[in-house]
Amino acid sequence: MNQINSKKSIFALTVSHCAGMLDAIALPIWISVLMTVYMFDSQQSGLLVTMFLIAVTISSVIFSAKFNLLRPHKCVYIGFFIAGLCFMGCTQTDTFGSLAILHFFGGFAVGMSLSLAHGTMGRSQNPHRIFGIAGIAIGIFGLLFMMGALPIIQHWGGRYLFLFLGSIMFVASAITLFLFPNNEKNAFQVTQTSSLLPKTKLSSTVWLVIAGVVCLTIIQSMTFSFYERIGIAKGLGQKAVGMALIIYGIMALFPAPLATVLQYRIKPTSVICIAPILQAISVMFIAQSSNYLLYVIFGSVMIMVLIFSHTFIFGLLAQLDPTGRAAAATPAMLMFGTAIGPILGGSIVKFYGFPALGYAAIILAGIQFMLFKRASFQIYHPDESSTSSLKST
Numbered sequence: 001m002n003q004i005n006s007k008k009s010i011f012a013l014t015v016s017h018c019a020g021m022l023d024a025i026a027l028p029i030w031i032s033v034l035m036t037v038y039m040f041d042s043q044q045s046g047l048l049v050t051m052f053l054i055a056v057t058i059s060s061v062i063f064s065a066k067f068n069l070l071r072p073h074k075c076v077y078i079g080f081f082i083a084g085l086c087f088m089g090c091t092q093t094d095t096f097g098s099l100a101i102l103h104f105f106g107g108f109a110v111g112m113s114l115s116l117a118h119g120t121m122g123r124s125q126n127p128h129r130i131f132g133i134a135g136i137a138i139g140i141f142g143l144l145f146m147m148g149a150l151p152i153i154q155h156w157g158g159r160y161l162f163l164f165l166g167s168i169m170f171v172a173s174a175i176t177l178f179l180f181p182n183n184e185k186n187a188f189q190v191t192q193t194s195s196l197l198p199k200t201k202l203s204s205t206v207w208l209v210i211a212g213v214v215c216l217t218i219i220q221s222m223t224f225s226f227y228e229r230i231g232i233a234k235g236l237g238q239k240a241v242g243m244a245l246i247i248y249g250i251m252a253l254f255p256a257p258l259a260t261v262l263q264y265r266i267k268p269t270s271v272i273c274i275a276p277i278l279q280a281i282s283v284m285f286i287a288q289s290s291n292y293l294l295y296v297i298f299g300s301v302m303i304m305v306l307i308f309s310h311t312f313i314f315g316l317l318a319q320l321d322p323t324g325r326a327a328a329a330t331p332a333m334l335m336f337g338t339a340i341g342p343i344l345g346g347s348i349v350k351f352y353g354f355p356a357l358g359y360a361a362i363i364l365a366g367i368q369f370m371l372f373k374r375a376s377f378q379i380y381h382p383d384e385s386s387t388s389s390l391k392s393t
Contacts, residue, residue, distance in 0.1 A: 005125055009181035010133060013117055016180070017134035018141040019080055019172035020114025020331065022165065023053060023338060024306075025142040027221060028228035028245065029149055029161060031342065035229070037158030038094055046225065046346025051100050052107035053221075053339030059111025060332035064119060064325060072116035073180045079113030080173035082106070087166030091159050107335075110169075113176070114331040120181060121314075122327025128263050128315030135256025135307050143249035150242050205382075206320050208375035209272070210329070213313060214337040215368035216275060219361050220306050221341025222348070223283045227299060230354050234290050244296045251300035255308035268312040269376035275309040276365035276372065283361035287354050310334075320379075 003009060023030070027049065034045035063075075086106030090099060124130045145168075152160050227248075231241035278301060285298040317326040348356050 003181060005130075006181070008179045010130060012176050012179035012181065013121055013130065014134045014137040015172050015175045016076060016080075016113060016117035017121075017131075018138045019083075019168055020110055020117060021138055021334075022110075022145075022168060023049070023056075023335075024220075024224075025138070025145050025249075026149070026161075026165065027225045027342070029146075029153065031225045032228050033153065033158035033161045038099070040096065042226070042229070042346040042349045043343070044096065044346075046342035046344075048096070048099055048103050049225065050339045050341075050343040052103040052110075053335045053342070055104045055107030056111035056114070056335035057332050057339055059108040060115040060329060060335060063112050063115045064328035064332060071182075072120050073176075073182045076113045076116050076180050077173045077177040079109040079111075079116075080169045080176060082109035083113075084166045084169030084173060087162045087169060090162040091166075111331055111335065113172075115328050117176075117180075118314075118330040119325075119328025122318045127318035127327060128311065129260055131314040132256050132260030132263070132311050135259065135311050136253065139249070139253035139256055139307065142252050143246070146246050146249040150245070202321060202326060205375050205378040206317065206326050208371050208378070209313065209317060209320070210326075210333045212272065212276075212368050212371035212375065213310070213333045214340075215364050215371065216279070216306065216309065217334050217337030218341050218344065219276075219279050219283060219364050219368070220302065221338040222345030223286060223302065223341075223357055223361065225342045225345050226349055226354065226357070227286065229349075230286060230357075231295060233354060234295070236292050236295065240292060244292075244299060247296055248299050248303055252303045252307060255304040255306075256311055259308045259311035263312075263315070266312075268316040269372075269379060271309050271312040272316075272372040273369065273376060275305050276368040278305045279368075280362045280365035284358035287356075287358035287361075 030049055031042075031045050034040050034048055035042065038045075040048070083106045086102045086109065089102045093099060093102075121127055121130045121134070149161060149164055152164055228241055228245065231244060232238065236244075282298040282302040282305070285294045286302070289295065314327065314330060317330070320326060344360070345357060348360055
């Protein structure tokens with residue numbers, strides 16, 4: 001029986017995180033293939049990816065609410081296997097309707113697996129540390145993905161992207177089948193403990209953080225979805241843009257280990273309030289500057305801000321809600337925002353052009369800042385009825 005904190009279990013959890021968060025890495029290539037190979041416009045391409053991500057969100061909402069009643073080790077590998085079949089199915093059709101159905105069911109399966117994996121992480125001894133390790137893994141995975149996917153598409157064609165994505169899901173299914181932690185005893189103890197806590201609703205502080213995460217991911221996904229297309233439209237060239245994506249993957253390696261090292265040195269409330277400011281600045285330069293160096297630098301800043309801040313957010317939510325429900329709902333909040341991003345970004349690009357993404361980012365970052373600022377205030381000045389505080393932070 002694998003315990004959550006064992007090396008094998010942590011490996012299975014990081015694999016689950018990487019496979020479940022594959023969209024965060026593949027978005028620009030995914031959108032590009034749909035536009036250039038399947039010949040959909042920006043809005044249609046964004047909608048297909050949004051179908052996948054909305055399904056992840058719906059699935060995560062369903063399974064996170066039932067997390068304490070489920071046995072994750074018996075469900076996670078099934079979800080990844082179904083997702084693999086759906087991606088393989090995408091290689092056999094080019095009609096919008098069929099692709100939409102496959103994207104939806106693939107997303108629903110991924111959402112189940114990712115939600116149960118994140119909920120299991122939330123039950124570990126140090127959720128911040130395990131999520132940081134998963135962040136390091138996804139940084140390495142993202143770099144390998146870019147280095148593998150780009151040559152495959154160039155030499156074999158865009159349809160092979162879905163073959164590549166499906167293969168990744170099958171590998172994740174095999175690994176989680178044998179190594180995912182079986183912690184039924186621990187789950188019983190958590191359920192018993194959580195029964196002593198208020199059973200009604202998550203605190204308003206948790207909901208403020210969740211809403212802030214949604215804004216965080218909307219900005220990230222609406223920009224990153226069209227990062228490759230923005231570079232091409234500016235005349236930077238396919239090779240230069242491909243190199244920018246690889247650099248993007250390399251820079252994604254650093255924020256998670258940095259966040260792990262700084263866990264007890266920086267307050268999570270400080271991190272979440274700085275993140276929206278850096279996001280807005282990054283998107284403005286990406287969307288409006290024609291300078292290649294700035295395009296590369298702020299693309300890297302954008303992913304570093306996301307991974308660094310979300311590592312702290314995951315640990316924060318695990319502290320605010322010890323039952324694990326908020327941690328299990330992480331995919332829902334992430335994917336809801338990520339689902340809105342492609343269709344929102346695609347619509348903005350279609351009607352107003354790429355530069356308008358910068359102005360949209362400023363508005364969303366302002367909302368995000370206010371949500372996180374209010375959450376920070378409630379954490380350190382809890383109301384008499386509040387059950388959540390971080391006095392130890």
